[in-house]
Amino acid sequence: MAKKESNFTNMLATLLIVTFASSAALGFIYELTKKPIEDALLYKKTLAVQIVLPEFNNDPFGEAKRVAVGKDTLNIYPGRKDSVLTGVAVETSAPGYGGDIRLLIGFLPDGTIREVAVLEHKETAGLGDKILKSKSDFPLQFEGKNPDNFKLGVRKDGAGEVDAISASTITSRAYCKAVQKAYDALKKGEIENE
Amino acid sequence: MNNLKNFTKGFIKENPVLVLFLGLCPTLGTSNSAINGLSMGLATTFVLVLSNVVISSISRFIPDKVRIPSYIVVIASFVTVVDFMMKAYLNTPGKNFEPSIYDQLGIFIPLIVVNCIVLGRAEAFASKNGVFASLIDGLGMGLGFAFALFMLGSVRELLGNGSILGFKFIKGDGMLMFVSPPGAFLALGFLIMLMRKLNQKLAKN
Numbered sequence: 001m002a003k004k005e006s007n008f009t010n011m012l013a014t015l016l017i018v019t020f021a022s023s024a025a026l027g028f029i030y031e032l033t034k035k036p037i038e039d040a041l042l043y044k045k046t047l048a049v050q051i052v053l054p055e056f057n058n059d060p061f062g063e064a065k066r067v068a069v070g071k072d073t074l075n076i077y078p079g080r081k082d083s084v085l086t087g088v089a090v091e092t093s094a095p096g097y098g099g100d101i102r103l104l105i106g107f108l109p110d111g112t113i114r115e116v117a118v119l120e121h122k123e124t125a126g127l128g129d130k131i132l133k134s135k136s137d138f139p140l141q142f143e144g145k146n147p148d149n150f151k152l153g154v155r156k157d158g159a160g161e162v163d164a165i166s167a168s169t170i171t172s173r174a175y176c177k178a179v180q181k182a183y184d185a186l187k188k189g190e191i192e193n194e
Numbered sequence: 195m196n197n198l199k200n201f202t203k204g205f206i207k208e209n210p211v212l213v214l215f216l217g218l219c220p221t222l223g224t225s226n227s228a229i230n231g232l233s234m235g236l237a238t239t240f241v242l243v244l245s246n247v248v249i250s251s252i253s254r255f256i257p258d259k260v261r262i263p264s265y266i267v268v269i270a271s272f273v274t275v276v277d278f279m280m281k282a283y284l285n286t287p288g289k290n291f292e293p294s295i296y297d298q299l300g301i302f303i304p305l306i307v308v309n310c311i312v313l314g315r316a317e318a319f320a321s322k323n324g325v326f327a328s329l330i331d332g333l334g335m336g337l338g339f340a341f342a343l344f345m346l347g348s349v350r351e352l353l354g355n356g357s358i359l360g361f362k363f364i365k366g367d368g369m370l371m372f373v374s375p376p377g378a379f380l381a382l383g384f385l386i387m388l389m390r391k392l393n394q395k396l397a398k399n
Contacts, residue, residue: 122300
């Protein structure tokens, strides 16, 4: 196919038309997918809250509270059944080996850890990703423990009672740190029965 | 060149990954399991087909000096479309909160823009051929890429985790190395070796 000669006007016109057409198309697609994307993110969070909290029939997101711990601000979502507090889910994060590890931690009203869901992580496949419940028993050592009398720290650092994932000490430390932060937020948030 | 030949060349004779060595970055990065490799391959196919079609139909109106920027804008638009779509419809976590496909492919989806297969086909094929031929070329090359990624992903998942597409075949943990980056290089090397052997055989006949 013959090459088209380039001059200032036709280059300018071409680039204008191409960029204009593509932005128009993208704007259209953005509008089209905006709702499904929001739904998908909300579904993800709802699912996580349902996993970590005991039975509830309120709207934990509607009652969300923001609590500052150190430099961060954490979201906490109280779960109530007939206005009696059944548990509190705390969204927390800490820098791991490959990026932030984001967790959602479900506490019982007395501060006992009920269950932990990993919202997002970028840890090494096969090593650090053992923080997922489907991959190893590491997360199980937190369940049923109350950070009041269970020191959240890696045992080999002498910092606590958690057995680290072998070859993933940085990941394990970050996980403990995130749980500790969530517990601090829970204490500070002072969520009570209504 | 007839259309059938045009379509099948992407699989064996000119397989983008195993013969042309194009797009190795996403290949190595997203092939740690069969499903990841396949989804990445299909996402790239989608972009490749649409960008080939659009570029082949507009290339005769585009002045020579601004063709690369124009092509990149077209490609980037389709990649963004794929990104939005996957975020909306492939973003559902599993029952036990396993990460969704979108979460696993993460950063690699936007990076399809700089995948040299896409720009390579635009420049080498779509800008010189008709719309239909470009569509076939995009489809063949894309599926060839998906095929290579799926093969590599299956081998790595089988050796590293004892499963393919999540179905467990071998008990135990498997060889961890194959799920991590060194295993990608090794498995890719052996796949390329097999491909060369096959191509030599085909050339003789």
